[in-house]
Amino acid sequence: MKNHRMNLHQIAEIGFQEFQTKAYLYEQVKNCGAVVHEVGETGLVLYFDNQKEKTIAFRTDIDALPILEETGLPFASKREGFMHACGHDGHMAMLLGLTDYIAKNREKMKYNIVLIYQPSEEIAGGAKSILDSGLLQHYQVQAIFGFHLWPTLEEGAVFSKSGPLMAQSSETDIQIFGKSAHIASSSEGIDSLEVAVRLMSEIYDYEKKLPEEMLHLLKFGEIHGGVIRNVLAQEVTIKGSIRSYSPLHQQEIKDSLRKIANRFEEEFQAKIEFIYNDGYPAVLNNSELFDKIKSISTLRVLEHPVLQAEDFGVYTEHFPCVFFFLGVGDVPALHNPKFDFNMDVLDNGLEFYKALLEIENY
Structure with a gap:
């Protein structure tokens, strides 16, 4: 996952222009055993038919920001003026890790699984393009989960809450x-x-x-x-x-x-x-779904929602969803040209994804 993150960080592209990013992602998932759908020019949706009654989904965003990077990292963006300053490179790396895990452990899966590699979170329209494809409806998705790396929260810890999470x-x-x-x-x-x-x-x-x-x-x-x-x-x-x-x-x-x-x-x-x-609707975590997953020992409950916005709210309008924050500790803020994080937290995110796969009866 660390290699994926570093590779993706270097090819940062803005919304609906993630051509090189999509090519990289496709190369990683094309032989994973899933049905791979292309959505628009830069989106990917994978379907693992595990012959189960229910289907659940996991989503990552794949776009970057028009920001000139100032991290000085050896794997800094090679596309001057564009940077993964919001952690989407980490989100993609975790979902690639999950893709690999599912591909190798399909006999253990309790659900059919949809994996969403969504374009253009930062520019409106990315989540809508996935919904408009009809794939989530076609596969009768029962629940959708997603992550966002989050500065100021404890490094490696997973946080969420029932109901309103983002504005x-x-x-x-x-x-x-x-x-x-x-x-x-x-x-x-x-x-x-x-x-x-x-x-x-x-x-x-x-x-x-x-x-x-x-x-x-x-x-x-x-x-x-x-x-x-x-x-x-x-x-x-x-x-x-x-x-x-x-x-x-x-x-x-x-x-x-x-x-x-x-x-x-x-x-x-x-x-x-x-x-x-009016931008994105609020991210509203489904209370019944949250009750089913709050038993995961590594999940911490936030006391208050945040005022930042995220287009994951588009999914919460149509499907039962829970969105999570993965703490990255005391690092520069999101959208800061110096934003970086300890890549060890990606392992924590993947382990939490695995724990979600073990929950019964979504």
């Missing part, structure tokens, strides 16, 4: 349209910059009053407007994110922002528009 993300742009005028004649214009500042203050006051049990994030990281110091800004754009674990909560926050904006439009005679990119 839905709505990337949010607020566009404020005023009327340009020289500041010496400001009464003739509509100051979109003033509206933006006051609106931001109002939104953050609203956010502070949301009930504590409504786990959420409502933050903005960019604001752009104006062209010169002595002219009122014609237009301002504020960019941020709304995150929660419930579509109802997402909509409640959006509705509240619209009501605030309506008041500002009336007061300042400005026009305010919202643009949302």
Whole structure:
């Protein structure tokens, strides 16, 4: 698995362009005894027909990020400007390890098994491409499992929880349209910059009053407007994110922002528009499925979900699923150009995958 990780790390490719990565993966799995399906140009789905009643699935993502690597590793990415800075190389290595284990131990398997080598987790559409292939439905998959390497959690330990694990993300742009005028004649214009500042203050006051049990994030990281110091800004754009674990909560926050904006439009005679990119749904672990696996001795239960998003949430909308974090300890954050991890944790991940195969009656 370590060799797989190092080899894959060097050929980092972004979503739906993982051609060399797919070729490498195909070369490793083509003789494993599974039926190998190609999904789109870069996805692979393997099916091990073990003549069992039920079928379970395991998924890895295979894409990298457009990041210039700064690790200095001897196996650093050979594709300048692209890097496996989110651990997907490790995820693939573990699933290749599982592929090999299943191929060599098919007589021990309690289930038919689907293995998903999914493109484009970082860019929307990867999980959807797998669902749209119809293969998971065709093979009547009963449960889907997946891993993500996770900094700050204890190295080598496996963590998860029932219910909400990762958030839905709505990337949010607020566009404020005023009327340009020289500041010496400001009464003739509509100051979109003033509206933006006051609106931001109002939104953050609203956010502070949301009930504590409504786990959420409502933050903005960019604001752009104006062209010169002595002219009122014609237009301002504020960019941020709304995150929660419930579509109802997402909509409640959006509705509240619209009501605030309506008041500002009336007061300042400005026009305010919202643009949302709703991204991935929340990762919601199936409670019944989680109860069946929580007896695995190496599984640790997280107290709280995280606010990061992952397209594994697309699967949780349609199938019983459980997603796990594999701790990598005190290392640079995900998406950091210096991200790296101790590859010994891959053995822990594979052992946990094997333990999942031993559970009865999914």
